[in-house]
Amino acid sequence: MGLIVLKFGGTSVGNVEKIRNVADRIIEEKNRGNDCIVVVSAMGKSTDELVSLAKEISPNPNKREMDMLLTTGEQITIALLAMALSEQGYPAVSLTGWQAGIKTESVHGNARIIDIDTARLESELGKGSIVIVAGFQGLTKEGAISTLGRGGSDTTAVALAAALRADKCDIYTDVTGVFTTDPRYITDARKLLSVSFDEMLELAHLGASVLHPRAVEFAKNYKIPLEVRSSSEREAGTVIEEEVNMEQNLVVRGIAFENEITRLTVLGLSNSLSALSVIFSELAKNHINVDIIIQSTVADQSTNLSFSIKNEDLIETLKVLENCKQRLNYHQIESEQGLAKVSIVGSGMISNPGVAAKMFEVLSTGNIPIKMVSTSEIKVSTVIEEEKMLQAVQMLHKSFNLSGIPVES
């Protein structure tokens, strides 16, 4: 007996048949005596379809109206799922983001949740209803519909779990859990039964698309235990929680990778003192995410700055840099596309200084040049050529003994 938040992504509710299956999963949980809050995404590719409709109207659609448009996707799913539950005799009520009391910043396309007024959610739960909430959406204080950005439904689920002090938040998806690396590409990949929030955070940031990093951060801050599990298979998933019992030898816990990376280099920055803050605050204003940043000062006192971005942001980034050329007073800009990022993650690294060195050695053995490096306490990221990405992952997966390990309990 408790309160459980269940989140189902777009592929889990991709058609009527799948929505019925989701209803069955929810009913199982309800029949165990639990109160259920369910968060759903838009059906399958429906968000993409709405985006292309908007692009037909305008190459750069008004952001407020884009949110108005996209939020219909989740609204369709909540209605159909509530119908499916009613049809089976289980009282259910669907709520849009604003009906569920989800308040966000006054931003469109990528708003953060500020507060959740839980009165209505609690009142509906009090009536014994299964409450179905549209993921990814909220309301600004001006009364406009906003969206939380990609992966926003995960965030909705975790935020609701935090606001309602839920006992658990289950993220149902099309994979059975979190793997040592992406099982679609690396057949040796193994499911992990548990990872820590920090590890998951690194894995999520590094392109393991199973959970959105904002959601993991939220869960970490509010200490909400998450479980990533399959919406079709009935097996246990991966639990993400504060403390994980780790075997000492499991220094590296997972390998993440991501392609379509571009490296930009700003050459001959003369005003290096303010340059970094100017560049990265301008990029942030334009919602361009910068990943790895490397600065080097050469003998003649001018500074070179390299950073990595997604390929798709290249044109916008060049425009931003062009616009602040006077303030920055740089010499020129070089860009290199066709790159990929490969990272190793594991809490055990902190006490194991040789891990990065071993990674570089493995890549060197594979004749894979490293373009950029970035490290944190629990991860090492390298940028390499895109075409060598899978080879690198395969080699690292083997070298760090991930292929052979049994899933831990």
Place this chain on the structure above:
Amino acid sequence: MGLIVLKFGGTSVGNVEKIRNVADRIIEEKNRGNDCIVVVSAMGKSTDELVSLAKEISPNPNKREMDMLLTTGEQITIALLAMALSEQGYPAVSLTGWQAGIKTESVHGNARIIDIDTARLESELGKGSIVIVAGFQGLTKEGAISTLGRGGSDTTAVALAAALRADKCDIYTDVTGVFTTDPRYITDARKLLSVSFDEMLELAHLGASVLHPRAVEFAKNYKIPLEVRSSSEREAGTVIEEEVNMEQNLVVRGIAFENEITRLTVLGLSNSLSALSVIFSELAKNHINVDIIIQSTVADQSTNLSFSIKNEDLIETLKVLENCKQRLNYHQIESEQGLAKVSIVGSGMISNPGVAAKMFEVLSTGNIPIKMVSTSEIKVSTVIEEEKMLQAVQMLHKSFNLSGIPVES
């Protein structure tokens, strides 16, 4: 300079190209110096698609959830239209029903508007924005999304015009105005430049689908001049207003017709005193619209009652009658499908008692048996066999001199 409400139906916004055309129409109106409130329906057949999705989930979907589902259709259109206007440099803001302050009864599927809180509409107009409102939808006092039923977008437009004391309400549609009869079937049909509210009300009730009767009633009560006009052609439409200058000889102003009618006869009602109220209040509770009602008492003191309904309501109606068989104590029920209703409408009839007689004579000349008759001060309706419907309309259109008349000014 004034405030104009413009309403565009589903076919006028059926695709991106058409939405752009609608944006152009609005911009013309805006450039004349008018403030514009625009009400739109869901794109083309999108509502029907959502309905079939729901029917896949449940043969009889939960009504609250049906409203949650269907209102996404208009929400998509308002967002796209606002984007199209922004794209052309005209500030526009889309509002859902609840954002526009439209409050309805706590009913789903067919709610009436109770009140409109115009604060937000006025604030947006004050900023110079074109305000795009989702038709067909509102919010109950419990905070649930409701819909106004078929033709509800017309009602939204007129209600907004009334609440904001608009100077005019233009209903843009796929026809160029109100015709003497349906031009799709009767080539002689002529466009009328003006009709009175009452005439339009009868025409609308009688199946002239160009305007929803609730909207006409609303406009009549609040004295909002309506104009029905084409969203593609630039010609003048039909003005619907209180006073219409009529030529004396134009006794019949239009001919409406509608097929898929069923006549039900309840035979041998012994308790005729309460029977009518029981039957029709039960049918109303089940949202079954009854049209023509005829009661006859025969020699043996028992009463026969006939009434007409839409074919699609037959099964539900029989169920309702079965359920109150004990209270009604009737002998049996007969039903006849495959019928149609043909009506003549015109304010001039009041002072012209021979009109009904002439109608019956025309039908008799055409060898068309009349199954039911119903009259009001400004219309005569007959129920005849469906297969003779168009023949009857053609004959009546000619006999009442509608084919030859010039459109009046």
